Amino acid sequence: MISAGEVHLPGRPKDIVGLKALAIASQRWYDNFRPSGVKVLAGAPVIEEGMVKEDFKTLSEAGVKLLGEVGLGSVKAGDTAKEMVAWAREYGMQSTIHTGGPSIPGSGLIDKDVVLEADADIIGHINGGHTALPDDQIICLCEQCARGIEIVHNGNERSALLAMRTAFELGQPERVILGTDAPAGSGVQPLGILRMIAMLSSLGDVPPEIAWCFATGNTARMRELDCGILEVGKSADMIIVDQAQHAPGKDMLESIHQGNLPGVGMTIIDGIVRSDRSRNTPPATRLPEIVV
Numbered sequence: 001m002i003s004a005g006e007v008h009l010p011g012r013p014k015d016i017v018g019l020k021a022l023a024i025a026s027q028r029w030y031d032n033f034r035p036s037g038v039k040v041l042a043g044a045p046v047i048e049e050g051m052v053k054e055d056f057k058t059l060s061e062a063g064v065k066l067l068g069e070v071g072l073g074s075v076k077a078g079d080t081a082k083e084m085v086a087w088a089r090e091y092g093m094q095s096t097i098h099t100g101g102p103s104i105p106g107s108g109l110i111d112k113d114v115v116l117e118a119d120a121d122i123i124g125h126i127n128g129g130h131t132a133l134p135d136d137q138i139i140c141l142c143e144q145c146a147r148g149i150e151i152v153h154n155g156n157e158r159s160a161l162l163a164m165r166t167a168f169e170l171g172q173p174e175r176v177i178l179g180t181d182a183p184a185g186s187g188v189q190p191l192g193i194l195r196m197i198a199m200l201s202s203l204g205d206v207p208p209e210i211a212w213c214f215a216t217g218n219t220a221r222m223r224e225l226d227c228g229i230l231e232v233g234k235s236a237d238m239i240i241v242d243q244a245q246h247a248p249g250k251d252m253l254e255s256i257h258q259g260n261l262p263g264v265g266m267t268i269i270d271g272i273v274r275s276d277r278s279r280n281t282p283p284a285t286r287l288p289e290i291v292v
């Protein structure tokens with residue numbers, strides 16, 4: 001799980017010492033705390049005006065490797081954002097920019113001109129969080145910015161399909177990554193990424209195995225993770241899934257292509273079985289067994 005910024009923390013400090021302290025503390029406690037073994041990449045400061053290059057150096061040296069969504073703090077102008085994103089990149093920190101209308105009080109409109117000028121690594125929730133940009137701006141961002149195209153659950157689903165189709169038209173589906181943008185006003189979606197896969201595959205008529213790649217390999221490559229791809233030397237992080245019981249379709253992939261969730265039979269993180277049959281997904285038809 002990747003934090004887009006600890007933006008909803010009540011009383012979030014906005015002074016520079018405070019926001020740096022929060023980022024470092026967040027990174028540390030999720031490094032130490034792994035619920036059910038889940039890796040939470042947290043400590044993503046929401047940048048504020050007044051930060052200087054040295055602040056990014058300090059954060060990076062302290063282990064903070066992400067910026068929270070640019071635009072949720074006071075940095076909303078393209079030129080300031082561009083300067084800070086470049087400082088972050090220089091010190092090995094990844095950046096994401098809020099895209100679209102305001103999400104919470106205090107955030108603002110970030111339109112295509114600001115996104116293009118800031119040049120963050122990821123065009124965060126290109127389909128809005130919640131309010132999407134007009135279609136022509138979404139198409140323009142896909143065409144004129146070579147960065148990652150994040151499509152999220154807590155956004156506009158029609159705009160999600162537009163962004164995905166535009167990426168395919170450009171011959172650049174490898175740029176598409178999935179997120180939930182949770183928590184948000186519409187909640188925290190259990191199974192959010194699985195729901196995104198089923199939605200894009202079915203309504204967007206994309207082969208389900210390709211939609212899986214948005215959520216796994218694409219995200220891992222763009223976020224520089226050591227999971228998401230099964231390969232010698234990578235973390236053994238995986239889920240074992242099968243067609244949900246009584247779901248339509250001749251097999252799991254066809255079932256997903258028709259818009260249905262698969263059933264999760266097991267989760268494995270770092271090669272260790274962390275859970276067996278999910279109580280959140282519909283039950284899988286076949287379950288994995290551990291044979292020793």
Ligand SMILES: [Zn+2]
Nearest residue numbers: 069098103129
């Ligand atoms: Zn946002």
